[in-house]
Amino acid sequence: MANPGNNQAAMFDLKTATALIQPYDGSPAGLDGFVDSVNLLTELTAQAHLGIVLKFVKTRLSGKARSAVPADVASMEALLDLIKQNRASKESPESVTAKLKALKPKGDSDKFLEDVEKLTTELTSLYVKNEIPLNVATKMATKVGVETLVNKITDSDTRIIMKFRNCTWSILQ
Structure with missing residues (x-):
């Protein structure tokens, strides 16, 4: 059994994260809700664990939303900016x-x-x-x-x- 003190993910609350961040396929209608839930999870998570949050959020992306995010995205802000730019509604x-x-x-x-x-x-x-x-x-x-x-x-x-x-x-x- 691994020592929880050495496991960086031990402080990351997967249950809360899963409840907050629903899978997102890139639909413009779901963009605002997705961004709001990611921002909330980011606020609820200690600074030291934001890297895990970023990895988790990427696992919740599919379809057009996933294709808008490169594998080497470095921060949550960059990830959200890319998704907003590519998935925001073009409707007027x-x-x-x-x-x-x-x-x-x-x-x-x-x-x-x-x-x-x-x-x-x-x-x-x-x-x-x-x-x-x-x-x-x-x-x-x-x-x-x-x-x-x-x-x-x-x-x-x-x-x-x-x-x-x-x-x-x-x-x-």
Whole structure:
């Protein structure tokens, strides 16, 4: 049995690290959460053990995130900078708005509604990243989402209801 005093990893809490750092595949949507969890683990770990944290974090990377990090990366800051540069979303509010306007219902209306909701949520996040307050960003994104629904729904009764609701919402705001 190895002497725990000689084992540098003895002070590294693998259980906490595993709970904090979820596997990351490089998706732009998961970038902020991954960076936040790495920063928290770095703060919770003694300076002497940060090398082990760096090695551990690298094991949690896969896919595009892993390919963005060279084997010889020297620090956690360098690792996070590389991932941020390569995996940050290239989307803009304008591109997501264009995607919303280009959406077309294809057969399953539930799928169409899910797509509108997903893009509306993404649009809200992008507005917030551009320093628009959350309540304003939500209103702006919701307006685009509702306009998409009103313009794209083919059922005339549903369209009338959506137009009425949209009018009511704008009066109430």
